[in-house]
Amino acid sequence: MASQAILVRPDSPHYYPGTLGNKPIAVQFHSGSHYVALRLLEGYLPKEKLKLVHYGSPKFRFDALMNGEVEAAALMEPYIALAEKLGCRAVCEGHYLGAENASNNMDHETFEAINRAVIKAVDMINANKRQYLHYLIDEERFASVAAKYGGLTPEDFHLPRLRYFYNTPYTDEIVEDTYNWMLRWDLLTDTACAADLVDNRLADPLPADD
């Protein structure tokens, strides 16, 4: 699972999403930060008061938050941990499904092998999440940001935020609900249909010890 939080600076007057109307919030359009921000904020603010601004990749959103260009930014880990270490606070947070997206030229055997590796990784990470946090901390692009803002250690993470479970096919209900939500926000043309968007043929659940 992925997670994005809408964060504000330590000196911000905002403590919950309801006061962020007409305030610029950094997201990356057409990605998780955009969709989660809409899903979280629509419960507090009317559509016409949402002021989402495209800043692109998380390092740019993080910088825009810290230098005061925006009032808030939608960020994922490890940027959440770094922001919270600096005293920023999340006014709301949402989890959502991540997924592997394969092209038509990927064969069934390879895709199953990847899924088996993912399942094994899920078990290993859940057994000791902190042991693997260096992969997040040392990632080249994030490392340069962390160095600029004082660094980050495995002890700085809130581990329950990091959620891993086996890949499962999207249910028809999830696809339909998401499809209708995207139509309502003009994120999808109504000429598309669910069958065009999700192909579950290669997504049969796999046993963990296969």
Next chain:
Amino acid sequence: MEFVQAQLNPAISNTENPEEVNPILGHVAFEETRVSIYRA
């Protein structure tokens, strides 16, 4: 098996209009068929 790191989005003027942003910018390697699978 080879891993390809996603490219950072090129500099785009900050905008409030989603239609000014290409939805596939974060998945260029996939769209160019240099990789067969990506995580989103």
